[in-house]
Amino acid sequence: MSHIRKFFEKYFIINDLLKKMHRSLSDSLIISSRFYPLETILGIIQVMIDAVSSSEPSHPV
Known part of the structure; x- marks a missing residue:
């Protein structure tokens, strides 16, 4: 036993x-969302996605 x-x-x-x-992770998320509005965070994510998609080589036709 x-x-x-x-x-x-x-x-x-x-x-x-x-x-x-x-708990500490959710606290840090709350703190960061207090300093950075959600639109700013979403904007940064969108910029990162655009950078990744534009860096991919375009397929030749």
């Missing part, structure tokens, strides 16, 4: 770490 207990101890430790990571 001890191996089951060890498994659950490890599971809860990992679960706790994941919760902490998720």
